[in-house]
Amino acid sequence: MASAFRPQQARIPPALAIPIPLLTKAIGNLFCFIYRFKIGLCQLTVTPDKERNIKHARKAIKEAAQKGAQLVVLPEIWNSPYSNDSFPVYAEDIDAGHDASPSTAMLAEVSGQLKITIVGGSIPERCGDKLYNTCCIFGTDGKLKAKHRKIHLFDIDIPGKITFMESKTFTAGETPTIVDTGICHDICFEELAMIYASRGAHLLCYPGAFNMTSGPSHWELLQRSRAADNQLYVATCSPARDAGAGYIAWGHSTLVGPFGEVIATTEHDEDIIIAEIDYSILEQRRTRLPLAKQRRGDLYRLVDIRRLDAHCRL
Numbered sequence: 001m002a003s004a005f006r007p008q009q010a011r012i013p014p015a016l017a018i019p020i021p022l023l024t025k026a027i028g029n030l031f032c033f034i035y036r037f038k039i040g041l042c043q044l045t046v047t048p049d050k051e052r053n054i055k056h057a058r059k060a061i062k063e064a065a066q067k068g069a070q071l072v073v074l075p076e077i078w079n080s081p082y083s084n085d086s087f088p089v090y091a092e093d094i095d096a097g098h099d100a101s102p103s104t105a106m107l108a109e110v111s112g113q114l115k116i117t118i119v120g121g122s123i124p125e126r127c128g129d130k131l132y133n134t135c136c137i138f139g140t141d142g143k144l145k146a147k148h149r150k151i152h153l154f155d156i157d158i159p160g161k162i163t164f165m166e167s168k169t170f171t172a173g174e175t176p177t178i179v180d181t182g183i184c185h186d187i188c189f190e191e192l193a194m195i196y197a198s199r200g201a202h203l204l205c206y207p208g209a210f211n212m213t214s215g216p217s218h219w220e221l222l223q224r225s226r227a228a229d230n231q232l233y234v235a236t237c238s239p240a241r242d243a244g245a246g247y248i249a250w251g252h253s254t255l256v257g258p259f260g261e262v263i264a265t266t267e268h269d270e271d272i273i274i275a276e277i278d279y280s281i282l283e284q285r286r287t288r289l290p291l292a293k294q295r296r297g298d299l300y301r302l303v304d305i306r307r308l309d310a311h312c313r314l
């Protein structure tokens, strides 16, 4: 998921400066030099036991917060096995309240209790007769700030390597989300990242579950490309690898900086990455290499067909 975050207002202590997308770019740029914070990427093992997955995620979030993370990111599909048979069984009706959605109830409780922002990876969401691959973002007050439904469903067929059709069960989301979030396969679409960047995003978060074919070939490449093209931070968070699962996740959760540099990463086992994000570096990069100014809008231009008018405050 790509959650795009922008810096918050000056009266908020820098330590709590989880970026929000609402402010104008000018205000964002003005204050971003004071904004440093720690991000925690929880690469979690996922089992068929949903209750255990929720407890386990809670423990990892707490550990990341204890280590100083003010923004914690979970993997794509962390409460359920990544399989079309499981998605309908593990799906939760997020809008129906905490009783109908124990996974998001936990995220709401923990974010409020620890006063951190959580990019809640994704879970299968049931809405009427449809299922979505949905990321919920909770603010420091424990309130749901945004819900992003994966826009680009992951359908792949490489004979002898991997076949997976998310579209068998999931319906694609229709809206980019301004706490700017995308999920996994969304990372493959540079236009989406460019739109987020043009709206002032400083950080894109992609909870993702790449596999043993797509992982080695382009997991890191895509993250570094999105970061370098748009001169911003990119954070990814994968499930840990389970060699016995039907779908074997690649792992390698990573934080990439605005020059496309890998700041922190891990292998495929369960892990919590804690790394620092410093928006002043981002501005420095943009000043030294002003891609936005150099862009030839007279020759080519990205059209944002669906203007992102709904904003979410963190």
Ligand SMILES: NC(=O)CC(=O)C(=O)O
Pocket: 076, 153, 154, 183, 184, 185, 186, 208, 209, 210, 211, 214, 215
């Ligand atoms: N779960 C996914 O969307 C995986 C993906 O995009 C890939 O390339 O692998």
